[in-house]
Structure formats: structure tokens, C-alpha cells
Amino acid sequence: MEEQQLLIVKWVNELLGPAFASLLSVFGVHVPSGEDVIPMQMIMGALVVLLLMIVSLIVKSRLSVENPGKIQQTAELIVEFLEGQLEENVGHDGHMFLPIIGTIGIFIALSNVLGLIPGLGSPTSNANVPAGCAAVVFLYYNFAGMRKHGVVKYLKHFMGPVWWMAPLMIPIELISHLARPLSLTIRLWGNIFAEELLILIFVGIAPILLPLPFIAFAIFGGFLQAFIFITMSQMYLSMAVASEDH
Amino acid sequence: MNRKIFAFMMLTLAMLVFASPVFAQGGNAATSDTAWIVITSGFAMAIASSVCALAQGKAIAAACESLARNPGAAPAIRFALLLGLVLIESLGLYTLVIIFVKVKLT
Numbered sequence: 001m002e003e004q005q006l007l008i009v010k011w012v013n014e015l016l017g018p019a020f021a022s023l024l025s026v027f028g029v030h031v032p033s034g035e036d037v038i039p040m041q042m043i044m045g046a047l048v049v050l051l052l053m054i055v056s057l058i059v060k061s062r063l064s065v066e067n068p069g070k071i072q073q074t075a076e077l078i079v080e081f082l083e084g085q086l087e088e089n090v091g092h093d094g095h096m097f098l099p100i101i102g103t104i105g106i107f108i109a110l111s112n113v114l115g116l117i118p119g120l121g122s123p124t125s126n127a128n129v130p131a132g133c134a135a136v137v138f139l140y141y142n143f144a145g146m147r148k149h150g151v152v153k154y155l156k157h158f159m160g161p162v163w164w165m166a167p168l169m170i171p172i173e174l175i176s177h178l179a180r181p182l183s184l185t186i187r188l189w190g191n192i193f194a195e196e197l198l199i200l201i202f203v204g205i206a207p208i209l210l211p212l213p214f215i216a217f218a219i220f221g222g223f224l225q226a227f228i229f230i231t232m233s234q235m236y237l238s239m240a241v242a243s244e245d246h
Numbered sequence: 247m248n249r250k251i252f253a254f255m256m257l258t259l260a261m262l263v264f265a266s267p268v269f270a271q272g273g274n275a276a277t278s279d280t281a282w283i284v285i286t287s288g289f290a291m292a293i294a295s296s297v298c299a300l301a302q303g304k305a306i307a308a309a310c311e312s313l314a315r316n317p318g319a320a321p322a323i324r325f326a327l328l329l330g331l332v333l334i335e336s337l338g339l340y341t342l343v344i345i346f347v348k349v350k351l352t
Contacts, residue, residue, distance in 0.1 A: 187339060191335075225332075228329070
């Protein structure tokens, strides 16, 4: 099943392709001749970022306390939902994680459903984008744990409850910690890629009618996968910054 | 009851005897390269999906029952149900990802 190039990808590659190729060759990176210089997920990811920036600037310019408009109310709904989730999952100091959890959650939610629009694709359907998000979450929760407890004390958590169990606990803890970004990546990528492939197959069978329930399910599934991603990230954060004094 | 079991066994044996021409094909197939990866991936995906479905069925059954007993706890139950379903789903998805990687279905 060969990959079909989207029209927008073709145009952007024709416009900016040579410039990017010469920029990359400065670093010694050469793109093989069959592939695009700027792959689909980068263009679509940039589109998601651009859309979110435009919406944020619009909301920011029309902020008002007495008379909130529709976009402001929607934004307040999203922020309240995220804060409630952080409060519930991470605890009383969860509010400091709102920027990163909110950014990753909204980015993934929008990227997942972007692919359902004809002519556009999901950045998360390529394995690199979910891997990047999972890597960011992994590095951030370790950083948050080290910031809270101190580097040595945070690393001592890997040794388990008593010191003589350390040779047993350290490999187990390491493997379980490394399994977390792997599972986050594969869950998100597998779901979005499989949804897209399913819709593609059904379009081949019966063009307009048959894919509709699957597209509807993919909208729900995209938001659900983003929600699960941030929920698991919050659980990892809560385990990293857990304080034993309750 | 014993007669029924005996009759069933005889019927199965008869069907197996009638199926013996299948073994005649085995010799020919060995000369060409059997695409083991295709056969294995089919079975692996079927097993993974069916066991995932069983586990999700248990989760949904438990959630429905607890929702019927305690409708006031609906948000908490719904959250736990969705979380559990997605985590179980992701286990079946790991098999699918291995198949994608191996069968090179881009």
C-alpha cells in the first residue's frame, strides 16, 4: 500500500524544499531522493502549532471579565477541566504542571482529529511525533521529581524500600520506567495510525457512506487518546513528585 | 449420554478421515516459500484481539453492575472504566504494531 502524497505537502516541498535541503546539507544530513525533504508530519505539526497560536492570540486580545465571548468561555472550560484533572491525579501542587500538560494535551487532541479533514493528515500518524511527545513527558517528569526531591534523593527511590533489595529493584525500576514512554508512544501512534488505515480501507470499499461511522468513531477516539495520554502523564508525574508526608 | 459422546467422537473421526486430501498439498507447498510471517501475524492478531475483547468484556460488565448499584458514583466509575478499557486496548495494539513493523505495511 504505497503512501499517497497530500497536495499541501507537495506544494510546501516545492516552495521550501530546496531551501531546507541546503540548510540540512550544512549539517551533513542528506535526504534520500525518493522522500520529501519536509515530511508530512512536520508540515501538519507546524499547521497545528500555527492554528493554536492564532486561536490563543484571538482569545488573548478579547479577554474580558464581565462579558466573556464564546471563545473565551470555551477556553475557560478547557482550562478548568485540565486543572480539575491535575488536582485529582497529581495532588495539591498539580497546578504548576498545567502549562506542559495542557500544551501536550491540546496539541495531541488537535493533531489526532486533523487527519480526518480531507486534504490534511495527522502528525501523530507518523511514529516520530508521538515518540517526541512521550520523550518530552519522560524527561519532564524525571526533571520535576529531581527538582522537588533533589537529584540524589530522587535517584534513591529507584533502590526500593530497603537498601539490600537494591540489586533486585534497580533493574525492575529501570525497565518499568523505560516502558512508560514506549507504551505512551505505541498506544497513541498505534491508535491513530490504525484508525487512519481503517478509514482508508473502507473508502476503497464503499466511498462515501461506509467510512462515516468510522470517521465519527475516530473523532471520539482521537480525543480519548489525547485524554489518556495526559492522564498517564499525570500519573507518572504524581508518582515522581509524591511526597510521603500526607 | 455415553451413546451421544460416542456418536460425536465417531462423527469427528469420520470428518478427519474425509479431510485427509489436505495432507497431499503439504508436499507442494514446501517447495515454494511459505510466507510464515503472514500466517503467524494472522493468528497472533486474532489471539490478541480475542483475549483483549474478553478482558474488556469483564471490565464493562463490572462497571455496568457497579453503576446499577450506585448511580451516584457515575463519574468516578466512568473514568475508571474508560481508563481500564484504553489500557487493555493498548495491549492488543502492541501486537498490531509488531505486525506493522514485521510485515512492512506502510
